[in-house]
Amino acid sequence: MSTSTGTFPVKVHWESEGTSRIPFMAYTDPDQHKKELERFFYTKHWNYVGLEAEIPNTGDFKRTVVGERSVIMVRDADGGVSVVENVCAHRGMQFCRERHGNKKEFVCPYHQWSYTLKGDLQGVPFRRGVKQDGKINGGMPSDFQTADNGLNKLKVATRGGVVFASFDHEIESFEDFLGPVILGYFDRLFDGRKLKILGYNRQRIPGNWKLMQENIKDPYHPGLLHTWFVTFGLWRADNKSELKMDARHRHAAMISTRGQSGKADQVTQVSSFKESMELNDPRFLDIVPEPWWGGPTAVMMTLFPSVILQQQVNSVSTRHIQPDGHGSFDFVWTHFGFEDDAEEMTQRRLRQANLFGPAGFVSADDGEVIEFSQQGFEQKPYHRTLAELGGRTAEDTDHMVTETLIRGMYQYWREVMEA
Amino acid sequence: MSSSVNINFEDYLQVSQLYADYARAVDSGDWDLWPEFFTEDCIYKLIPRENHERGFPLATLFFESKGMLKDRVYGIRETLFHDPYYQRHVVGAPLIHKADNNRFESEANYAVFRTKLSQESTVFNVGRYIDVIERTPEGLKFSSRHCVYDSEMIPNSIIYPI
Structure with missing residues (x-):
């Protein structure tokens, strides 16, 4: 490609x-990152903040973020869920320091301005002044x-x-935002x-x-990077998907459904497939189908821009993407089960959680490759990636x-960012 | 208080030696050494302090047998792609909570430093071990080791045993 603009293009x-x-520069430019925050996180997009089960009782709260802005999700006095920005209306302090807890009201410690759980201002010390010597x-x-x-x-x-x-x-409804299929x-x-x-x-x-x-829009890598998936038969190229x-x-x-057949040629093409390998303790893969699956054994959903919803066999979680500048993000996993789970099912979910998360048998390497991709982008931002497996269109x-899903996401990205 | 625990010097020396040997083993790069510090039906947990204190059962790693530890070793060596790094454990003096002839309950603070190739050394994971140690014919072994870590953010990933 042309390097006439040099190593560091302007746009x-x-x-x-x-x-x-x-373009590598889609990942490396701080100004553009701010534009993304504005257009994807702060307008026209529903962002994940949490699960209602995290705040069951009135006054229960969780501090989290929308994009890079600190917010508090709280169970308000009416039993509904409110989300307020963690910035005091007075002097702008991020007043909530605990990450979770229970409160009757929000009080900024700086000057004791107090707010209801819904964020309405209710108390301002010395609002009417102080009487002294008759004045x-x-x-x-x-x-x-x-x-x-009030709070935002x-x-x-x-x-x-x-x-x-x-x-x-002014945002559209959450249902319209997702669309009927998703x-x-x-x-x-x-x-x-x-x-x-x-x-x-x-x-x-x-x-x-x-x-x-x-x-999570890239089904090309799991069978190649995640050797563990392949070695122990959880991911196969002949999965129905x-x-x-x-x-x-x-x-x-x-959406994928585990292949039930024996070894297949497509599978053995993958160099990492080790037919004879067995786990010392097979409980890692003690998979029990659940009625709600309705067929698929794994459905990985990406809701743009803020969250991934995971069902991999019996392991279910939300993964919250919390950007921190153009070159870093925090990734917060909330694993959950269902209230009617038997104790064995809870244990199974906890055991299968070993596959995922920052030390997981298959997810730890995702974080690693993301780090090294960013390093590649930073060193030559004039260059571009190739996402052409399966063609150049998105469907x-x-x-x-x-x-296709990566190309689709960037169609949308261009539509919004170039508008 | 540890002062109320009746433990003789010989036992204390053995427990201290176990902690020191473990640190040496997990820093050595010879991962096969690691499962041998545990009993067959051991529990090993690497768990964020937040989950531990709030009563959430989820662990970052949760192994329930020596076989699972061996499976992890296989994963480290054969299947997990990761940046190579050295790790160095600094483990405090064990605090013995309970002792009888064949079983000890103890804890110790730890800090793990990580050094990636061509990089400076950084603090990687900080916490405490909460342990149950049993005397076996092969010497002292952990029947339970909970690594409860303060570190709020894992710097990308944890591959090797803590």
Whole structure:
């Protein structure tokens, strides 16, 4: 490709109208990262904030983020879920320091401004001044209205026990945002059963946040990078599979059903396949089908831009993408089960969690390759990736030998970023 | 208080030696040494302090047998792609909570430093071991080792045993 603009181009350059060759600069430019925050995280997109099961009782709260902005998800006095920005209306302090807990109200320690759980300002010390020697000293101006000075309230959508929020009150409904196909898979996982929180894993990955979306839109790598999957028969090239997107190609689902056949030629083409290898302790793969699966043994969903919803056999989790500048993001895993799970099923989910997370048999290497991709991008931002497996266009497929979902995501990215 | 625990010097020396041997083994790069510190039906957990204190059962790694530890060793050696690194454990003096002839309950602080090739050394994982140690014909072994870590963010990934 041309290097006439030098190693460090001024702006992102696409080689064509297509999206199969993604400029490295899409991952390396701080100004563009701010534009992404504005257009994907702060307007027109529902962002994941948590699960209702994390805040069962009135006053229960969890501090989290939308994009790079600190917010608090709280069970308010009416039993609903409110999400407010963690910035005091007075002097802008990020007043909530605990990550979770229970409160009757929010109080900023700096000057004791207090807010209801819904974020309405209710108390301002010395608002009417202090009486001394027969006169009133100070106080807020007479036109000061508490009603005008609450916390920044986000719009909230809950569905199936999952909570999404948006700074943008003009946003479309959550259902329209997902579209009918993706919503169908969302409802498959979150069908109204009460969720039971099993715990968290947190990792900081030094790579651009979009790489995590791409990782779960890339069915090319699991059978090649994740040798463990292949070695122990959890991923096979002959798995029955489908890739589906919403109409705008921003969200996706990778749907697969474990192959039941014996060894297949397609499988043994993969050099890492070790037919004779057996686990010392097979309980890692003590898989018991659940009725709600309705066929597929794994459905990995990417909801753009903020979350991945995982069902890999009996292991279910949300994975929250929390950007921190263009070159890093925090990745927060919330593993859960369902309230009606028997103890054996809970143990099974906990055991299968060994496959995932920052030390997982298959997920640890995802973080590693993202780090090294970012390193490659940073050293020559004029260059571009090649995402041309399965062609140069984006469409749903009935196989996994394609990078169609990545191309689809960048169609949407260009549509929004170039508007 | 550890002062209320009745333990003789010989036993304390053996427990201390076990901690030191373990640290040497997991820093050596010879991963096959690691499962041998455990009993057959051992529990090994690497768990965030948050989950531990809030009563959430999820662990970052959760192994329930020596066989699972061996499977992890296989994963480290054969299947997990990762940046190569050295690790170095610094383990504090064990605090013995309970002792009888064949069983000890103890804990010790630990810090693990990571050094990647061509990089400086950084603090990788910090926490404490909460252990149950049993006397076996082959010497002292862990029947349970919980590594409860303070570190709020795992710097990308943890591959080798803590």
